Amino acid sequence: MMMEQKTEVALPDIQKDNLPKTTRSAVLNKVFDISLEQTPLPAMKPTDVLVKIVAVGICGSDVHYYDTGHIGDFVVKKPLILGHESSGIVVATGDDVQNLKRGDRVAIEPGVPCGHCSYCRSGRYNLCPNMQFMATPPVNGDLSELIVYPQDFLFPIPDDMSYEIATLNEPFSVSIHAAQLLGIKPGSSVFISGGGPVGLLAILAARTFGAHQIIVSDTQDLRLQTAKKMGADRVINALKEDPRKVIAEMTNGEGVDFVLEASGNPKAEQAALRTLKRGGKLAYIGVPTTDAVPLDIPFMTDHETQVFGIFRYANTYPLGLEILEKHMGLAENLLTDFYPLSQTKDALEKTRTDKGESLKVVIYPNEQLRHN
Known part of the structure; x- marks a missing residue:
């Protein structure tokens, strides 16, 4: 059953004229070490917005930093605030903010590019070498009660959409970006290797772009069952x-x-290549x-x-929210576990160790809106 969508937040x-200078945050001090700390808030610029964070989804990258301390060349060298799949409510706005006001509900795009390099100017700002992306060392994320953030990367949430579903727009944007680069078209066949949140949301993206036949593989029954609910034709x-x-027979x-x-498993990445027809296209997400x-x-x-x-996404947030609003009942299937900020370590452990029973874990930095 779907939850009641729009939840009032205090x-x-x-x-x-009297903005706070600190906020409470969940801080990763070192591998497996999470503590609640008062952390500094930057001064607001005229185009910045103060946001009360309502819900944050846990991503696989958060877990990698939590249990290994690094992803590729990105290494946690000093305490880091995790979290980048988020939604919240506007508390205060800078003097030059035009399109947002106190009380607006927003989804937060977690990457802020420089806006000046050749990649930014060409619209491919996800490739900006100076990107400031939340929870990617040394940039802090938003497992905090409050954040200061640029207005250009805050997007109004539809009135009937929950804060929890709005957090899914971040992983959904990855799937949309992949579908756009591939050029998925009506009548086509699509194989999605890996049924984690990005892979499951890729079902919705592929169907939106017109795919006729969608096949999903994974090793966990919960993910495969959810893939069927999301619209996969064969799991x-x-x-x-x-x-x-199986794909050859089909x-x-x-x-x-x-x-x-979308699995990131080396054997699956190699095998997925051989499921393509001649002239086919493959996107490596995981x-x-x-x-x-x-x-x-x-x-x-x-x-x-x-x-x-x-690599992440660009110019997808408005489209993602529009699609999610039409399919909130489907998106609801991904939301499985809910924790307050004080239980951030438990939430990370749930995501890390329980892939068989858990899909998307949500943390509430302020009051908890939903309970198990």
């Missing part, structure tokens, strides 16, 4: 069936038009834990395969 009694338990054989040996590899993954270059040249690496 606005703190904060005056524009494959990779522990019991070989996705390559496509008369030709393969699928598009693949979205990040493997190894430094490099060998790929079958002879297969790629013989099949004229097009391969895309997916």
Whole structure:
């Protein structure tokens, strides 16, 4: 059953001429060490907004920093506030803020690019080398009661959408970006390898862009069951069936038009390539834990395969909210676990250790709106 969507959130009694200088945050001090601390709030610029964070979804990257202290070249060298899938309510606005006011409900795009480099000017700001992305060292995230943030990366939430569903717009944006780069079109076939939150939301993205046949593989029954609810035409338990054989049988040996590899498992990344038809396109979304993954270059040249690496997203937030609003009942299936800020460590452990029973874990930095 769907939850009641729009939940009232109390606005703190904060005056524009007397803004707080600190806020309570969940801080990663070192691997497996989370503490609640008073952390500094930056001074607001004229185009900044003070936001009370209502809900934050936990991402796999948060867990990687929590249990290993690094992802690739990004290393936690000093205390870091995690969290980047978030929504909240506007508390105060800078003098030059035009489109937002106190009390507005917003989804927060967690990356702020420089706006000046060639990538930003061409619209591919996700590739900005000076990107300030939440919870990517050394940039703090938003597992905090309050944050100061630029107005340009705050997007109004539809009135009938919950704060929890609004947090899904961040992982959904990754799926939308992948679908756009691949050029998924009406009548096409799509294989999604990996049924975590991004893979499950990729079902919604693929269907929105017109895919006719969607196949999803994973090793966890909960994820496969949820994939069916989200609209997958066929699900494959990779522990019991070989996705390559199943897809070959389903496509008369030709393969699928598009693949979205969202598991980050090196073996799955290699196998997904061979499910493509000649001239097919593949997007690698999941990040493997190894430094490099060998790929079958002879297969790629013989099949004229097009391969895309997916790095975050650009210009997707308004579209993502529009699509999610039309499918809130489906999106609700991903929300499984809910914690207050004081239990951030428990929330990270839940995400890290319980992939069989948990999909998207939500943390409430202020009052908890929903309970198990």
